[in-house]
Amino acid sequence: MNECPVCQQTKFKDYLEVEDHFGSKESFQLKQCTSCETLSTNPQPNVDEIIPYYKSNNYISHGDSVNPVFDLAYKTVQRQNLQYKKKLIEKYTLGKNLLDYGCGAGSFPHFMQSKGWQVTGIEPDDSAKNQALSKGIDVIELSNLKREFDCISLFHVLEHVHDLDTTLNKLISHLSKNGVLVLALPNYQSYDAKHYLNHWAGYDVPRHLYHFNQKSMFSLAKRFGLNIVSTHPLKFDSYYVSILSEKYKNGKSNLFNAFRIGYKSNSKAKRTKEYSSLIYILSK
Ligand SMILES: [Zn+2]
Numbered sequence: 596m597n598e599c600p601v602c603q604q605t606k607f608k609d610y611l612e613v614e615d616h617f618g619s620k621e622s623f624q625l626k627q628c629t630s631c632e633t634l635s636t637n638p639q640p641n642v643d644e645i646i647p648y649y650k651s652n653n654y655i656s657h658g659d660s661v662n663p664v665f666d667l668a669y670k671t672v673q674r675q676n677l678q679y680k681k682k683l684i685e686k687y688t689l690g691k692n693l694l695d696y697g698c699g700a701g702s703f704p705h706f707m708q709s710k711g712w713q714v715t716g717i718e719p720d721d722s723a724k725n726q727a728l729s730k731g732i733d734v735i736e737l738s739n740l741k742r743e744f745d746c747i748s749l750f751h752v753l754e755h756v757h758d759l760d761t762t763l764n765k766l767i768s769h770l771s772k773n774g775v776l777v778l779a780l781p782n783y784q785s786y787d788a789k790h791y792l793n794h795w796a797g798y799d800v801p802r803h804l805y806h807f808n809q810k811s812m813f814s815l816a817k818r819f820g821l822n823i824v825s826t827h828p829l830k831f832d833s834y835y836v837s838i839l840s841e842k843y844k845n846g847k848s849n850l851f852n853a854f855r856i857g858y859k860s861n862s863k864a865k866r867t868k869e870y871s872s873l874i875y876i877l878s879k
Pocket residue numbers: 599600601602603604628629630631632633
């Protein structure tokens with residue numbers, strides 16, 4: 596790693612050593628850019644090398660169930676999350692044309708479609724892509740983008756993207772004049788991140804290539820000529836991430852503790868605004 600993927604400066608300091616708790620158990624170093632504070636996973640597997648890291652038999656991406664026991668609760672939370680995202684997006688958009696980049700199995704675009712939005716998805720994973728297609732989502736390739744969109748969303752996706760420059764520039768060029776780019780990202784400055792440290796599930800190395808805080812997002816916006824219109828919490832993520840983190844730390848889901856830390860993280864964030872995950876609304 597020679598330069599910071601966000602601000603292109605070349606000075607780093609060691610921040611934390613983190614294990615791939617979910618799969619390979621390999622260790623990775625988080626290097627912090629001394630200028631914009633973005634953390635980069637090091638070493639960083641390239642596009643081909645990273646594939647096996649996703650292939651452990653039960654990789655859980657956001658949006659899937661953690662455990663059948665929590666399925667009902669999770670479905671309820673998921674439904675509320677979908678409503679919340681829709682409400683947020685509709686507050687900042689005029690038209691109803693959505694591109695969901697990294698749409699996974701398509702539950703978000705599917706929900707938006709049912710509310711009168713015209714939706715398009717992009718998804719590299721074939722099995723997820725087929726599920727999205729079966730929901731009636733128009734799933735295309737990034738290179739085939741033609742139209743402009745009122746909203747382009749990346750929910751917990753940007754931290755997985757190898758070619759940040761090409762991808763973001765391409766997406767921004769397809770954002771309509773008054774359109775918004777919506778980025779949801781884990782926030783390593785949150786209380787739960789600081790509590791769980793190297794066991795914090797939000798690091799998810801090496802699948803997460805970079806780790807943002809509000810300062811690094813400001814730097815990213817500036818570099819791509821965008822304005823941060825507003826920042827919003829994803830309050831369920833502190834619980835979800837804490838459940839996984841407890842598992843990584845103690846080998847079991849200590850639910851009571853996970854809820855305690857999740858709650859504490861949200862309470863502290865009322866003042867600090869450092870929620871476990873943040874949604875950034877950006878405009879051209
Ligand atoms: Zn930087």
